[in-house]
Amino acid sequence: MEHYFTNNQNLKSEIRKINYTFESTSFVFYSDLGVFSKDKIDYGSRLLLESYLDCNLVKRRVLDMGCGYGLIGIVISKMTDSFVTLVDVNKRALHLASRNIVENNVKCETFLSDVYSEVTDKYDVIITNPPIRAGKECVLNILKNARDYLNYDGELWYVIRKDQGVKSINKLLENYYKLDIIAKSKGFYVIKAKIN
Ligand SMILES: C[S@@+](CC[C@H](N)C(=O)[O-])C[C@H]1O[C@@H](n2cnc3c(N)ncnc32)[C@H](O)[C@@H]1O
Numbered sequence: 001m002e003h004y005f006t007n008n009q010n011l012k013s014e015i016r017k018i019n020y021t022f023e024s025t026s027f028v029f030y031s032d033l034g035v036f037s038k039d040k041i042d043y044g045s046r047l048l049l050e051s052y053l054d055c056n057l058v059k060r061r062v063l064d065m066g067c068g069y070g071l072i073g074i075v076i077s078k079m080t081d082s083f084v085t086l087v088d089v090n091k092r093a094l095h096l097a098s099r100n101i102v103e104n105n106v107k108c109e110t111f112l113s114d115v116y117s118e119v120t121d122k123y124d125v126i127i128t129n130p131p132i133r134a135g136k137e138c139v140l141n142i143l144k145n146a147r148d149y150l151n152y153d154g155e156l157w158y159v160i161r162k163d164q165g166v167k168s169i170n171k172l173l174e175n176y177y178k179l180d181i182i183a184k185s186k187g188f189y190v191i192k193a194k195i196n
Contacts, residue, residue, distance in 0.1 A: 070097030
């Protein structure tokens with residue numbers, strides 16, 4: 001079965017454009033078949049992004065883990081003048097993210113990484129709408145191991161829906177982090193986690 005995170009070189013391309021405005025700043029994102037939420041911005045991603053920006057308009061080193069076509073990292077980079085690293089395991093998503101970085105004229109880098117396999121730096125913020133469909137092990141790998149890639153006083157931000165098991169995931173993560181629920185809407189929870 002094909003998933004939005006699998007690399008399928010035979011998948012045809014049907015580029016489409018998604019517009020997004022934060023406050024009065026406009027963005028354009030190219031999207032395609034085979035990437036997450038290809039036709040419109042996912043509600044959870046938007047909630048995570050806008051909750052983050054509500055609290056943080058300061059410049060920080062940010063890692064967008066599982067960046068897809070680049071919405072979260074690119075908007076944060078533009079709105080906070082931050083250098084953002086965007087990584088994904090899906091080559092098509094990364095290709096789109098690179099194109100969208102140029103299109104939106106932001107200071108970001110991209111590279112292919114299976115979770116943290118190629119990540120060597122540390123960040124002030126790791127932000128993710130994790131790939132629930134990739135399975136709990138992958139999601140927990142992203143969330144639990146984020147602490148090894150965070151600077152002192154760094155923050156992990158994530159969004160998960162109630163029916164995707166946010167409560168049990170949070171319970172597990174409480175062993176490693178102090179969690180704050182930043183937003184709750186339509187069953188989505190936005191969480192900020194800081195190392196205990
Ligand atoms: C829920 S989507 C979020 C995409 C994007 N951040 C957004 O908000 O639109 C999760 C992303 O994680 C990526 N992903 C899946 N497995 C991964 C892995 N093992 N390592 C890195 N990224 C992965 C998927 O390709 C997908 O782009």
